[in-house]
Amino acid sequence: MNSILILAHGSQIKETEAIVNSLVEKVKKRTGSEFVQAAYLQFSEQDLESGIRRLVDEGADSIKVVPMFIFDGVHVTQDIPGELEEIRAKYPHIKIKLSRHIGDDDRLADIIADRAASV
Structure with a gap:
């Protein structure tokens, strides 16, 4: 079973995890997969290794780690x-694969332009 682990930086403000959890749900809908989890590099018990362990426990044999950086x-x-x-x-x-991070994606320019236009 293929699965996706969204890896965010993490924050000392725990409420920010709700944003990543929302993205998890959106990725599930977009991909049609229920096997999408979130993990954090810092400031969370849901770290990279525990995220992978959760997916393995759910039956994953292939995990794509997507860094949200x-x-x-x-x-x-x-x-x-x-x-x-x-x-x-x-x-x-x-099989654990690391995808390219979000980086300089043209779609980010659209989001920035939209946000700027809204104020």
């Missing part, structure tokens, strides 16, 4: 790949 910073280039390497060693029977 804009910049090619240390988290994207070092932290996430490093953590995934350690996690893959714990789950050698699970």
Whole structure:
């Protein structure tokens, strides 16, 4: 079973997790998959490894990790790949792929233009 793990940065303000949970539901509808979870790099018990464990417990044999990050910073280039390497060693029977982060996507320009037009 294919699954998706949306990986956000995380925040000390716990209410922000509602935004990512909303995105999880939207991705479920968009993909037709019930096997979409959220995880956070920092400030949450729902970290990357526990997110993967939850999907494995649900029966996932293939997990696509999608980092919800804009910049090619240390988290994207070092932290996430490093953590995934350690996690893959714990789950050698699970295919774990890291997608490209959100980055400089043209669709973000549309959102920014829409937001600017609304004020």
